[in-house]
Amino acid sequence: MNPADIDIGLCVPVINERAVIGSLLDNIRALFDGGRYTICIIDDGSTDGTVEFVEDRARSDHRIALLKHRKTAPGCRRGAASRAGLQWLLANTSHAFYSDVDADGSHEPEEVLRAVDVALKTQADVVIASRYVCGAVVVGRPIARRAGSRMYNLTLRGLMDWRIRDYSHTFRVYRREAAALVQRFDPIYDTPVYHVEMLAIWLSHGLHIVEIPTTYRERRTGTSKVVPSDFLRGVAGALRVGFAYRAGKFRS
């Protein structure tokens, strides 16, 4: 699509991503040149200069906003960060689309353009950058994590809707109405399971969801914020959300 037609708000959760945040912001600026966009960076207490760097960028670029968030528990709490970012974006912008983009290099911003294009052409409410459709590529991910992710998604497909292949990839593009719908629900989780809840809400309301192939790259710099207990919490959370979905708990 023509970047000048882009109209999107991006949520970028970060903790200690000084090594990569600059190149992500540069990539977005180059790719979305002429378009209408806002980047909300949600920081949860970085100590490596990420905050100072983003503050500096935000001073000269009004499209960048920094949200200082405070996580309340250890491990990966990017669910709460993404939710806070989306809340801020909905209150302060009027974009047609919103998206969640990781700062760690796993997500290619150019796929955002492709996803918006697909949403416009197919009238989709939500486009998932999926690791489990034909044409998707996963680079550098350890075999155990690949297998775990496959099992996780197979379980969720069985519990929720078999047509969706990637429930756990946080990289999605969705319309403003879909974003507002999610905000009407109180989340159960502040972990990555929150992103499964988002899908449970959208599926429960019959939104049109499309998956496109993504190229997912395991991070090459910095450290994963996921700790071993997150995996256990993730499995328990997915089961809880899956059964709650079946019980109709995500309907209005």
Ligand SMILES: Nc1nc2c(ncn2[C@@H]2O[C@H](COP(=O)(O)OP(=O)(O)OP(=O)(O)O)[C@@H](O)[C@H]2O)c(=O)[nH]1
């Ligand atoms: N604000 C905030 N950002 C987080 C938190 N946990 C992770 N992030 C950010 O979310 C993005 C994804 O984080 P990762 O550590 O790669 O976590 P992940 O992608 O779930 O896990 P991996 O599969 O190991 O890459 C990065 O930009 C992180 O800096 C958190 O608790 N709060």
Ligand SMILES: [Mg+2]
């Ligand atoms: Mg990651």
